[in-house]
Amino acid sequence: MSVDMNAAREMGGPARKGPLASLARFVDNRFGQLVTLPSLLVIMLVVGFPTLYLIYTSFFNRDLLRQRFGFVGLHHYSEALTSSAFWGYLGTTTIYSASSVVFGVGLSLLIAIVLDNVRSGKWFYLPVILIPWMIPPVATAIMWKWMIHDIYGILNVVLVNIGILQGPYHWLGDPVAAMAVLVSADVWYRSPFSILILYAGLQRIPSEIYDAAKIDGAGPLAYFRHITIPSIRPELLIVLVVSTMFVFREFGLPYVLTGGGPGEATEVLALAIYRRGNLLLRQGYASALSVIMLLITIGFVAIYFRLLSREEQS
Amino acid sequence: MNIRRIRAIIAGLVLVCAGSALAQPEWAKGVDRLVWGNAGSIDGDPAILETILEFEAWTGIDVEIVPVPDLSQTTEWARTLALGEGTYDVIDVLVGLGNPEWARNGWIVPLDDVVPEGLRQDWLPSAVEAGTYDGELYWMPHYGQTLMLGYRSDLLEEAGFDGPPQTWDELLEVAQALTIDENGDGNPETFGFAFPTLGDYGLWTFKSFLKGGGGQMWNEDGTPAFLGEEGLQALEFLDGLMESGSVPEGVTEYTAGDAGEVLSGGQAAMALLSTGGVIDATRQSTPYGQYLEVAPLPTIRPASEMDNEFVYNASYNGVVVNADSPNIEAAKQLALFMGTYASSWNEGAVEGNIPVVRSTYESPYLQKHFSYADAILEQFNRANSDIHQGYAAYLEPVNQALQNVLNGQMEPQEALDWLDDRLQELEVY
Numbered sequence: 010m011s012v013d014m015n016a017a018r019e020m021g022g023p024a025r026k027g028p029l030a031s032l033a034r035f036v037d038n039r040f041g042q043l044v045t046l047p048s049l050l051v052i053m054l055v056v057g058f059p060t061l062y063l064i065y066t067s068f069f070n071r072d073l074l075r076q077r078f079g080f081v082g083l084h085h086y087s088e089a090l091t092s093s094a095f096w097g098y099l100g101t102t103t104i105y106s107a108s109s110v111v112f113g114v115g116l117s118l119l120i121a122i123v124l125d126n127v128r129s130g131k132w133f134y135l136p137v138i139l140i141p142w143m144i145p146p147v148a149t150a151i152m153w154k155w156m157i158h159d160i161y162g163i164l165n166v167v168l169v170n171i172g173i174l175q176g177p178y179h180w181l182g183d184p185v186a187a188m189a190v191l192v193s194a195d196v197w198y199r200s201p202f203s204i205l206i207l208y209a210g211l212q213r214i215p216s217e218i219y220d221a222a223k224i225d226g227a228g229p230l231a232y233f234r235h236i237t238i239p240s241i242r243p244e245l246l247i248v249l250v251v252s253t254m255f256v257f258r259e260f261g262l263p264y265v266l267t268g269g270g271p272g273e274a275t276e277v278l279a280l281a282i283y284r285r286g287n288l289l290l291r292q293g294y295a296s297a298l299s300v301i302m303l304l305i306t307i308g309f310v311a312i313y314f315r316l317l318s319r320e321e322q323s
Numbered sequence: 324m325n326i327r328r329i330r331a332i333i334a335g336l337v338l339v340c341a342g343s344a345l346a347q348p349e350w351a352k353g354v355d356r357l358v359w360g361n362a363g364s365i366d367g368d369p370a371i372l373e374t375i376l377e378f379e380a381w382t383g384i385d386v387e388i389v390p391v392p393d394l395s396q397t398t399e400w401a402r403t404l405a406l407g408e409g410t411y412d413v414i415d416v417l418v419g420l421g422n423p424e425w426a427r428n429g430w431i432v433p434l435d436d437v438v439p440e441g442l443r444q445d446w447l448p449s450a451v452e453a454g455t456y457d458g459e460l461y462w463m464p465h466y467g468q469t470l471m472l473g474y475r476s477d478l479l480e481e482a483g484f485d486g487p488p489q490t491w492d493e494l495l496e497v498a499q500a501l502t503i504d505e506n507g508d509g510n511p512e513t514f515g516f517a518f519p520t521l522g523d524y525g526l527w528t529f530k531s532f533l534k535g536g537g538g539q540m541w542n543e544d545g546t547p548a549f550l551g552e553e554g555l556q557a558l559e560f561l562d563g564l565m566e567s568g569s570v571p572e573g574v575t576e577y578t579a580g581d582a583g584e585v586l587s588g589g590q591a592a593m594a595l596l597s598t599g600g601v602i603d604a605t606r607q608s609t610p611y612g613q614y615l616e617v618a619p620l621p622t623i624r625p626a627s628e629m630d631n632e633f634v635y636n637a638s639y640n641g642v643v644v645n646a647d648s649p650n651i652e653a654a655k656q657l658a659l660f661m662g663t664y665a666s667s668w669n670e671g672a673v674e675g676n677i678p679v680v681r682s683t684y685e686s687p688y689l690q691k692h693f694s695y696a697d698a699i700l701e702q703f704n705r706a707n708s709d710i711h712q713g714y715a716a717y718l719e720p721v722n723q724a725l726q727n728v729l730n731g732q733m734e735p736q737e738a739l740d741w742l743d744d745r746l747q748e749l750e751v752y
Contacts, residue, residue: 073401074424074713075750094748159573160590169510176510179572182730268521271575271730272723287398288715289749 060303067296074290085297095298097273098281105191105263105277106256113196113256114248117203122237124204125211135208142201150265153194157181184274187267191275195262199255203248210244211237243317250313254306278302350652351382357650357657360400360411361390362640370466370676371415371661378660384653396420397715404430409647412654415661417523418453418462418641419710426456431643433459437655442663442680450639450679453708462641463662464679469637469702470524470531470579470620471695473586473596475501477614478513487593487618491535491560494593494621498569501592515569517586518561518595519579520729523638525722528595530636532557535622537631540709546752549721550739556623558728558735565729575726587611595620598677598699617695619702626705637706639679713751720745 067085070077089095124134141149157164157180165177180186218236227235238245260279263269269276282302286295365371365388375386389411391399397420403410404425425431438460443451446464454462474487478501488494498515505512518528529549530540538553548554564570571585579597586594589611601617619626622634642658644651663680677699683689684700711717724742727733733741746752 073405076405076424076428154576159571159576160585176508177572179575179730182572182575184732270723270726272727272732284719287395288719289713290398290401290715 063296063303064300066293067300069293071292071296072290073292081293085294086301088294089297089301094281098276098278101188101273101275102257102277102279104188105195105259105275106253108188108192109195109199109256110249110252112192113199113252114203114245116196117200117248118207118245120200121204121207121211122233124208138204139201141198144198146198146259146261147265149194149198150262153190153197153266154181157190181267182271184271187271187275191263191267194266195256195259198262199252203252206244206248207241210241214240246313246316250309250316254309257306257309258302347383348381348656350656351384354382354384354650354653356385356387357412357654358410359386359388359657360403360414361388362396362414362416363393364390374661378657382653382656384657386657400425404428404645404647407647409645409649411645412648412650413658413661414643414645415465415640416462416643417714418450418464418639419708419714423456423710423712425643426459426461430646431461432646432651432655433461434463434644434655434658435460437659438463438662445680445682446662447637447679447681447703447706449633449637449703449707450641453637453639453710454641462639462643463658464639464641465661467637467639467677467679467703468597468599469635469677469699469706470519470527470595470597471601471699471702472593472618472620473583473601474593474616474618475586475611475614476616477611478592487616488621489618489625490621491623495560495564495567495569498564498593499567502567502569503592511568513589514571514585514591516564516593517571517574517577517582517591519577519582519597520575520722520725521578521581522722523718524577524579524597525725526718527597527636527638528561529557529721529725531595531620532560534631534634534636534707535620536560537623537629537634539631539633541711545711547743547746550743554739555735558725558738561725562728562735565731575729587615601695617698619698633705633707635702635706637703637708639708711751713749716749717746717751720749 068080068082070079070081072078120138124131124138127134144152156162159165159177159179162177162180164180165174168174169177178186180190214236218240219232222232222236258279259277260283263275263277263280264283267275269280278298279302282295282298285291285298359371359375361371371388375388378384379386396416400411400414400416400420405428443460447467450464450467451460454460454464472487479487479497482497482500484497484500488497494516500515501513502511502515503513504510519525520528533540533549533553536553536556538551538557539548542548549557565572565574571591574582577585579595579600582591582594583596583600585591586596596617620635622629626634642661644654644658648654678684678689681700684696689696720742723745724733724738727741728735728738
């Protein structure tokens, strides 16, 4: 059991001295660090070491098939940054991430608000909304692939039957449609997390604020703009940044659903890294691409912490 | 169970064990275990388990099968071989995936010394060619694959065709004739033709039409031959097929299994099928299975009139022996066992494990149970596998070029120019 000496002094209690008091002070000051040390060590081992090794590898040629090894310094970074293909993959990743986050968070906010206003049946809706999140991304991709199949897909059957399409459409054969399908699948898969966080945020808003606004004659749009959004800003921030980080690094969904196609229309950075590292076996170059991706992701985290600390100060 | 019967069983077991021990070959003595690295699950290759069980019974060596997922196998094999690990004694892999790099780097050992007289001559020549590097055999072939034409004989007959198409012009004609729009809504219920383009199959489809048009993949000096006239001709023909409306637009997402499904499901009248897929399509499909037939792939002119030695494409799975295996002799014998037993396994052929030993095709069992044996052998006899370094590097760009043409994103010549740039960037040649 720890003893808070400062609290004891403030309460007029005796300030104890001697070895026991020193131990108590030590435990007070260092206990938290002591108990987290094992976890920190494990994290350093399983996250820190591979990350450092990744950075180290990026400075070397590790072309397994052609047996080219050796120190190359920043060559892989300059190769990536001067390659039009790299910027193409980064552009595709940005389009994919931005679309997915904008549509995903927008839809999640809408569903969270609807859910917050539902009077009964929440016990049913909440678990149902979570289902997409429970399904592994690979299974999600396969399911979507079947839904948009040109011959057997239910989407084509429905759209043809209600007259929107003249005939079955090959969704993955068109660059824009393939990206739209990929973003839709991503939104479907990722929204439950956002809904859950935003719904929790909405639960925090006292109903009295809405009542007061109602008396002042505010309408639903004014509620949304002046009460809902400012009140759940921390949750929105978390959702925006975490979603961006995860979508930016997504591999499974594009790999299984579109395979980067048609052509390279949905070739995101994670896929490009996989191909260079695992298929072409250029591990040094793939490591450099991964480090660049890591730096971009760290950038998102930095923005997140900055905005969050600003939020806390305000 | 009475005591006499138990005694008899024990005596029998003792005799069997003693017999096994006596029959144990010299190279197997002192070897307890061999590790078999398998490309993916062994479900799709029944011969492997069957062969390994036979090998274990013969030698008393325990063979552990380690399936490595398709997604990571390229890395796993290269990693373990490059690092000099002896993790896998033998590795079963698509011939060409690592060839010629693995052999050139000394990661795998030549197997010529264990191949008995006569066996090499009985293997399909293109299988031997595919597994050979610098004059030495490194891959012990154990089954082959080639894309063939699967077709609905009932639909062809109804439309008045005597037999399957043999040339590209006939293929286009039959595909158009068999594209059926029953209710006239502009959406065919049955397409004339389907083919696979996803993963390895995209490259195989392209190679099939490239060679069928008289072309080849690589020149003697290792530069690509497919960027020339015949490559353009193959892409233009496939593009024309798409534009004719007789091919489902979604073929750019089809594996050979998907092509087989639309054929057996009645949505296509003809399809390019892998030899394993042919059997699945014909055995498993109802009610069309009985109408499905298999023929060699159409070529630009009848194959019999073409001068080229090879007008079809074939791929093979083979077994290599890790140079760092602690039991190289036993590993070589296991590889050989697969190259003789599995590659001529009659029952396995019926399951889709297409033999690479030519005399197997003459067996009465195979002739009785495998009605496509002659057609498959006919195609294999004029097929080659033309191996080149960097399979994993050129596979994706060739697929992308093909898909760009089929999706209407690029004109055939434009796709070839793009492909040329990409292959140079990836240092394929």
